[in-house]
Amino acid sequence: MSTEHEKQAQRGATNLIRNCLGADAGQTLLIVGEEGEWCHYDRDLCDFLAQTARELGLKAEIVIAPQTNTAADVPAELVAAIAAADHTVFFARMADQLRFLGIPGSRSMFACYTQTRDVLADRFAQIDHRLMQEVYDRVVVAIEASQTCRIICPDGTDLQGAVSFPDGGDELTDFAVEPFPVMIFPPVDCLAMSGQLSLAHWLTSSSTNIYEGSVFTPRSPVMAQLEEGIITEFVGEAGEAARIKAHFERVGAMAGGNPFAVNSWHTGINPRNYSTNQPGQDLERWSNAVFGSPRFTHFHACGTDPGDIAISLFDATISFDGEAFWQDGRFAFLDWPEMQELLQRYPGNEDAFEMRWDIGFERSNAA
Known part of the structure; x- marks a missing residue:
């Protein structure tokens, strides 16, 4: 690696x-x-971040965790280490399994979605995180203040309904493990959404659980008809x-709950998110790298919330109270x-x- 690239x-x-x-x-x-066989992150990222942290005066420790299929598989000794640390950074898919659950006693947990050192060296990772956190905060406030939502897409998707939130509340639920860079806002419930949702693209796991046969590629487009967040028919x-x-x-038999539930959705909010890879190289690794792009909308479906199937849309138009976000x-x-x-308050960005x-x-x- 060149000195400039390392810089x-x-x-x-x-x-x-x-x-x-x-x-x-x-x-x-x-x-x-x-x-493990399903790794998404280059191992040298851990060493590089540890070196940088030590140069900044932090006490950095690296733990290489075993492959986990669910949050319940996280080793007890790792749970204790996370709870004892001031900060935890994951270069591991485990973070996706913990993002809605967290670790008791933990203070600061972030999943770093730079899968290689090249991505860490890109402007995507260099844009001041505080700026993007303010973007996140403002779009969350705007969504929470909205009454209605409509999602339309060139593939024929057209869903609309009242904006609803987890457990009947009036706000989105923050991630227990936050993303770096800022990628996406917390999921919006689909309980009041009806219409049609295209299944023209592949289906993957939602990363909450890892299971065999998680990638499903439709041979021809199928439209899911939704009524208040439940698929009532597959048309095609x-x-x-x-x-x-x-x-x-x-998948629903493994996950429990209604296999035809469409639980929630969210869309990327980081315009700098990119990938030099193609979906066909490793679909789940690719989708886990680009879900922060505004081009990428995905739904969590199938089984108990958050659901174990991810449905992907691209280049959607999404409006709240009639205004396109x-x-x-x-x-x-x-x-x-x-x-x-x-x-303008963040010069250099x-x-x-x-x-x-x-x-x-x-x-x-x-x-």
């Missing part, structure tokens, strides 16, 4: 340590890596509709005058809202 990667790592974690010299940082070529229904039933896959919310004023369309998936002709 750029250090900028990304320092942004994580200083602006994201808010870590100070003398504090402890636990870095959790992974091993008869054999393919039956095959998809059987997949939902199989996303337009053809672009985060139009960032065009609002107050968001442009926010950007003028490119933060510039959209990268290169996520490894071609734009729809209608977008």
